[in-house]
Amino acid sequence: MNPILSATQSTYAGVCLSIGCLRRTVVPMIDLGAIDVLVLGAGNAGLSAALVARQHGKRVVVLEAAPKHMRGGNSRHTRNCRCMHAEPTAILTESYPEDEYFADLMRVTGGETNEELARLVIRQSVHCPEFMGRYGVRFQPSLSGTLQLSRTNAFYLGGGKALVNEFSAAAERAGIAIVYDAVVDGIVLDGDCFKSVAATIAGVPASVSAKVLVAASGGFEANFGWLEEAWGPIAGNFLCRGTPYNTGKVLKSLLACGVQRIGDPTQCHAVAIDARAPKFDGGIVTRLDCVSLGIVVNKHAHRFYDEGEDFWPKRYAIWGRLVAQQPDQIGYSVIDAKAIGAFMPSVFPAFRADTIGELATQVGLPADALAATVSAFNDAVRPGRFDHTILDDCGTEGLAPNKTHWARRIDTPPFFAYPLRPGITFTYLGVGVDATARILMADGLPSQNMFAAGEIMAGNVLGKGYLAGTGMTIGSVFGRLAGEGAGRHGRH
Amino acid sequence: MAVIDPQPAASLADEGARQMTICNACRYCEGYCAVFPAMERRLIFDRHDMGYLANLCHACGECYFACQFAPPHEFAVNIPQVLAQVRTETYRDFAWPAVIAAAFNRNAVGTALTLALCIAGAMLAAAGFSGVGILTLTAPDGDFFKVVPHAVMAGTFGFVGLFVLAALVVGGVKAWRSLGETAASALRPAAWGEAIADALTLKYLSGDGDGCATTFLRRSQARRYAHHLTFYGFLLCFASTIAGTLYHYGFGWHAPYGLFSLPVVLGTLGGIGLVIGPPLLAWERRRADAALFDRGHDRLADALIVLLFLSGLTGLGLLVLRGTAAMAVMLLLHLAVVMALFLTIPYGKFVHPLYRLLALAKYALERRRPPAHTLGGD
Structure with a gap:
């Protein structure tokens, strides 16, 4: 009509x-x-x-x-x-x-x-x-x-x-x-x-x-x-x-x-969302909240911000801008099997591989660089008692930037990656x-x-x-x- | 990069999982019914999970109208429809023996009516051979058993009843296993109490008092009440049969029974429910938004609606005509329809109360268990 x-x-x-x-x-x-x-x-x-x-x-x-x-x-x-x-x-x-x-x-x-x-x-x-x-x-x-x-x-x-x-x-x-x-x-x-x-x-x-x-x-x-x-x-x-x-x-x-x-x-209100989301109208289902459970790297496979700084919703609110400041406005959240079940599922399946190198190849990251970043991160993790519900004592030492909470070694296959882009909600x-x-x-x-x-x-x-x-x-x-x-x- | 495919997935299981995954990342509908809290306890959806969610869904339509990802959005989410499709599949998967289920699924209304006619024909023929002379028989005393001897009636229905019961038990056990439940978990009275109460009141068609919205924003209790008429109508008819059996064997009181006797009163009330309820359900279904339903499921529903309506109609007709020459024909028609209804119970929509009750029981059990995942975020 x-x-x-x-x-x-x-x-x-x-x-x-x-x-x-x-x-x-x-x-x-x-x-x-x-x-x-x-x-x-x-x-x-x-x-x-x-x-x-x-x-x-x-x-x-x-x-x-x-x-x-x-x-x-x-x-x-x-x-x-x-x-x-x-x-x-x-x-x-x-x-x-x-x-x-x-x-x-x-x-x-x-x-x-x-x-x-x-x-x-x-x-x-x-x-x-x-x-x-x-x-x-x-x-x-x-x-x-x-x-x-x-x-x-x-x-x-x-x-x-x-x-x-x-x-x-x-x-x-x-x-x-x-x-x-x-x-x-x-x-x-x-x-x-x-x-x-x-x-x-x-x-x-x-x-x-x-x-x-x-x-x-x-x-x-x-x-x-x-x-x-x-x-x-x-x-x-x-x-x-x-x-x-x-x-x-x-x-x-x-x-x-x-x-x-x-x-x-x-x-504006911008959050980091799954990069595979449609250009418009992807809505709530494209959000990702696994940043704090692993590391986030840019297209050169380098970390660029403290993933364990704070809880949602502050974390949620700043990551859109953080990714926007990276080259090509893309980031990759990398987690291991320990993180599965601890975050809201995304609508898109994660990239998944048994080694960090394979994972890097799948998502198009330089494999050596990602392996080096993960390895350096793992070496910097200091012992602590992981508790996702509080600002726990699991942090890294000697990294720039450090991950200040919820830092656990990324060592349990399979490994997963989600690509991130800035998603604007409103201006x-x-x-x-x-x-x-x-x-x-x-x-x-x-x-x-x-x-x-x-x-x-x-x-x-x-x-x-x-x-x-x-x-x-x-x-x-x-x-x-x-x-x-x-x-x-x-x-x- | 992999992009979610806006086109429906190839298999029903994959399509259901695709939509449920979108749903599970949104969760805006969690206040509507049991499907969504049950969904939230899961991260992946295999065919057993889908069967569980499908049988929890009462097809009220609210989540479809509220969905920002419903067609024409490229995510093309229509939960009531995909769950109706899965539900139809579960009826077939759990049915025993599978051969009959397959025939019934191809043409449910046709199969049911053909069955009823064949039974009626067979009874007529049998009566003819035995020299009863049904078409000319007059039974002014309204004694059914002069038409069909009591032993024959009780024997055939007893046999069919046992067969149906066996088929339902097999189906129910299959369904319970598919739900991931055990014999031990079947013995939890509190959960069953909750499930039975939810089923008997049709809680999930009540919309917390607002009714369900199968037509956009026009909520009403019409479907729920029509279902109550149908369901309780059927139960009353069943109770009438039980009462008649008790009279016959327990007290030695033989039919025909008086108008105000228990079997006749129960049967009359039940018959009225079956004459009014099923057409109302059919009307509600026609009025509802077609996007909510699945053609295959509709065919099964139509067959059940027709058989229940005809059972009620022929039953009431028999009551009215039991003192006339038409009684014999009417009786055979009624017995044939009821026999057809019974024979198709395990293969069509009639199984839905069983699987829905089991799904509700699973839901009640699950709610008492700690969740497998505690997720962050909103």
């Missing part, structure tokens, strides 16, 4: 799309009718904003760049949101007070955060599960055995695609039109006032105007041209873990129109917002009728680093704020 047609079926009388001539003539006309609130992006942030604005009686249209089966941006790859709470709930254990949450945020960002907005997100995060639940999102009980984040993070049942499914269905029930295959190419402003967007809807150019804009269209991690502008040619070797539709067109257009710019284009370059989610102009003053939510403004809170589950929390809190602001727009 034509995505536009399907979008209009659930919409209200005032909004219609005339596509009768779409197939037959060369001058198509797309009429979305009078729109109060135009939301760009049908992920967690955009749909939260749309639902709240609709509750205020506004006529809301959501433009989603992806086709229906790929809808929801990177929300479809998420799993939980980090929530402050004073006491145990059905889905969260113990308590997670504001100050602890803020301290965690300060630690990962190195202080690069807007404290006012950060504390706003934290305080409002207590309402996230209730808000999401109102629209059909279900959560799983906190007691699940394999989760380490059951105290701080609420896990929605089935993950992000299930959440997007529920939000989309709730939006359609509420009379919000979600138009798929609708790519926004540019934003038209008059000073600090939003006028319209230029879009391509199902391949047809269209101009869509509205009284209020909510930009919730994500970052630019799927735009390799832009990534190369920021990182140089090495970005060509990165992989994009999420949606291929986050091309940053809306962000770029807003920044070009005089909106305040926040953050550094090289700041932090964004637009400035105030505490009502209103977009700020370059002069620091709020725009008249533009709001932002989600990844496109996450850089206000996350200057660098990442704290698991805060992306969805920022999207949820600022989505609701943007929906409130858009819903109250024009009322005095």
Whole structure:
């Protein structure tokens, strides 16, 4: 079915799309009718904003760049949101007070955060599960055995695609039109006032105007041209873990129109993932967490960083950048039989051989160099009591760099190797917002009728680093704020 | 470099393992049902593991709709479908004797109906030779045994029943061994209690109260209730037969029994369940997203649904017509359908309660054991 047609079926009388001539003539006309609130992006942030604005009686249209089966941006790859709470709930254990949450945020960002907005997100995060639940999102009980984040993070049942499914269905029930295959190419402003967007809807150019804009269209991690502008040619070797539709067109257009710019284009959430992952949309299953159980070498078979420095998630968060700094942006995690069963399995089978030399040949590493690296590492391992659950006393001596914990000789065949590449999850370059989610102009003053939510403004809170589950929390809190602001727009 | 093949693997076992490996690296669905916690206890998936997971799956559909790697994603993950395919394979693998299973798998509905007709024909012919004159016989007193002597009825059904029981025991033992369990682990009452409760309440079709979502986001308890009507309907009919047998041999009370006697009340209630439940199940299946199912498994399900429905219908018909001239024909039809149902029990979908119960018992046992792996990460 034509995505536009399907979008209009659930919409209200005032909004219609005339596509009768779409197939037959060369001058198509797309009429979305009078729109109060135009939301760009049908992920967690955009749909939260749309639902709240609709509750205020506004006529809301959501433009989603992806086709229906790929809808929801990177929300479809998420799993939980980090929530402050004073006491145990059905889905969260113990308590997670504001100050602890803020301290965690300060630690990962190195202080690069807007404290006012950060504390706003934290305080409002207590309402996230209730808000999401109102629209059909279900959560799983906190007691699940394999989760380490059951105290701080609420896990929605089935993950992000299930959440997007529920939000989309709730939006359609509420009379919000979600138009798929609708790519926004540019934003038209008059000073600090939003006028319209230029879009391509199902391949047809269209101009869509509205009284209020909510930009919730994500970052630019799927735009390799832009990534190369920021990182140089090495970005060509990165992989994009999420949606291929986050091309940053809306962000770029807003920044070009005089909106305040926040953050550094090289700041992003990047992890080391299996190098065999697809260029886009490999999602969670391409992650690898066996770095700490062996050694990691570059293409010359040299070690380059302390594999035993710290636990997941810090380890997880830094290895993307570490691999990005190596020649050809590739690394190889090498482990032996002792490590099997001690890490989350990857979706790709490990390279496997009975000797280090054979393993090197299989993965294309210089065999002598890898043998020498492993041998030097094995000789440097000092005795200790291996315990993967603590920062144990198994380290090396005399290596540069040393492995400070969990160092065990790599001597038990078969040997295994996984190739690693930097996988970008999301970017932090964004637009400035105030505490009502209103977009700020370059002069620091709020725009008249533009709001932002989600990844496109996450850089206000996350200057660098990442704290698991805060992306969805920022999207949820600022989505609701943007929906409130858009819903109250024009009322005095 | 080796890249995961987006195309389904060559063999069903490899394809199941391929999808399960993707699933096991994601685990977002672990809150839905028992399949995922069971999966998380494993790192590799051989055909025994796949058979276990396949028989744990109740095909509720939630994980398919929630999967970010479902087609058209290149990873092409569809767990309910691949597990339905594996489930069908386990029915064949555990069936005894294998020859009958093979015939039944080729055309389940056809085989079942042909069987029923053949039995009915044979009974008619036998009755004709013996001079009973069935088509003209009137039995105003509704005495079935004037049509088919009690000894014949009890003898044939007793023989078939024993055969079916033997086949099920063989299948059950094969399944239990395939699950990696032993005779000793079969004697753990707590685990069995849990498994039986999960089976009798259809816990994994309840969606924790929200129902299952075989149609996208339209959750309901319809399938669960339809299954309850069918399952408990069948149990009531079975209980009715037991009651009749007790009356006959225990108390020397001979049929026909009164409308408010235990065998008739149980049989009537059960018959109503069998007339309503199976068509509802068929309707639910047609309404559900076709992507969730496997054609081969559907054929087995259809055969069971048809036979259960016809058993109920002919049984109720017999009750209504037992005082008329049509009783004899109706009785033979009913006996033929029930005989066909019994004969096909070990070879079709009817085995699913057995293998599912064994899988649930394995799950309950496994949960009481420490996991083999403690993995880092989230």
